[in-house]
Amino acid sequence: xxxxxxxxxxxxxxxxxxxxxxxxxxxxxxxxxxxxxxxxxxxxxxxxxxxxxxxxxxxxxxxxxxxxxxxxxxxxxxxxxxxxxxxxxxxxxxxxxxxxxxxxxxxxxxxxxxxxxxxxxxxxxxxxxxxxxxxxxxxxxxxxxxxxxxxxxxxxxxxxxxxxxxxxxxxxxxxxxxxxxxxxxxxxxxxxxxxxxxxxxxxxxxxxxxxxxxxxxxxxxxxxxxx
Amino acid sequence: xxxxxxxxxxxxxxxxxxxxxxxxxxxxxxxxxxxxxxxxxxxxxxxxxxxxxxxxxxxxxxxxxxxxxxxxxxxxxxxxxxx
Numbered sequence: 452x453x454x455x456x457x458x459x460x461x462x463x464x465x466x467x468x469x470x471x472x473x474x475x476x477x478x479x480x481x482x483x484x485x486x487x488x489x490x491x492x493x494x495x496x497x498x499x500x501x502x503x504x505x506x507x508x509x510x511x512x513x514x515x516x517x518x519x520x521x522x523x524x525x526x527x528x529x530x531x532x533x534x535x536x537x538x539x540x541x542x543x544x545x546x547x548x549x550x551x552x553x554x555x556x557x558x559x560x561x562x563x564x565x566x567x568x569x570x571x572x573x574x575x576x577x578x579x580x581x582x583x584x585x586x587x588x589x590x591x592x593x594x595x596x597x598x599x600x601x602x603x604x605x606x607x608x609x610x611x612x613x614x615x616x617x618x619x620x621x622x623x624x625x626x627x628x629x630x631x632x633x634x635x636x637x638x639x640x641x642x643x644x645x646x647x648x649x650x651x652x653x654x655x656x657x658x659x660x661x662x663x664x665x666x667x668x669x670x671x672x673x674x675x676x677x678x
Numbered sequence: 679x680x681x682x683x684x685x686x687x688x689x690x691x692x693x694x695x696x697x698x699x700x701x702x703x704x705x706x707x708x709x710x711x712x713x714x715x716x717x718x719x720x721x722x723x724x725x726x727x728x729x730x731x732x733x734x735x736x737x738x739x740x741x742x743x744x745x746x747x748x749x750x751x752x753x754x755x756x757x758x759x760x761x
Contacts, residue, residue, distance in 0.1 A: 508743070516742070552747040554693075555696055
């Protein structure tokens with residue numbers, strides 16, 4: 452299974468993501484510059500954290516129109532796993548691949564510390580390696596992670612099991628403590644916390660590794676014939 | 679040439695964390711008469727006449743300048759007369 456890490460001007464977690472995949476996970480990975488137009492040959496798409504285009508106008512608003520985003524949207528429609536972390540999540544929201552929008556954190560502080568999340572839905576290609584209700588420690592680093600959506604959207608998310616992670620303590624004011632959501636088809640996940648920064652005990656937590664392992668396991672089960 | 683002034687604000691139904699912080703600061707400074715503060719963005723666009731300037735501006739707002747999930751926008755168009 453081969454992963455693409457999409458790099459925008461201002462991405463700063465691209466190297467962490469690359470390291471998590473090539474090192475801790477031990478899978479194939481390549482950087483893809485935002486000016487590229489094709490994602491052919493890649494099986495999984497990763498949108499890393501950072502400050503694409505300086506977060507000018509709104510987080511993710513400008514990156515959403517990068518040439519590569521057409522290919523990302525196409526890959527999402529084809530059912531390929533697409534993971535957006537932090538700024539990557541914000542880009543997925545702006546692109547309409549996930550519903551809702553991000554506001555400044557309640558309290559207006561940039562929050563940079565480990566956060567405890569609960570796994571709300573373990574029956575997904577991203578979370579099969581966790582147990583329902585499992586508490587995991589994953590670092591957050593964001594100023595605009597205050598997730599907002601209207602009532603109808605929230606009800607849909609809850610009804611369909613699209614809320615994947617919640618903060619144990621609501622650190623940023625997000626609606627219903629939402630830390631990560633999935634699309635209805637189940638192949639696009641956006642989350643504010645950084646699983647790629649929690650893949651080795653040396654980093655303080657390796658609770659994020661199971662997320663990447665889940666993606667690979669799911670891919671093998673659906674793409675590799677077993678005898 | 680036209681000058682287009684675009685104002686983007688959080689929708690009324692959406693709590694504005696920045697506005698709340700500024701209101702609280704004004705209260706601390708004893709400006710208790712302030713009941714609400716909303717913070718938005720102001721953009722100025724210099725635009726050539728296209729014939730359908732309003733439709734084009736609205737499209738720009740919907741696509742890029744505002745996130746209509748949480749934001750409202752309004753705009754004013756002024757003709758710039760060369761002096």
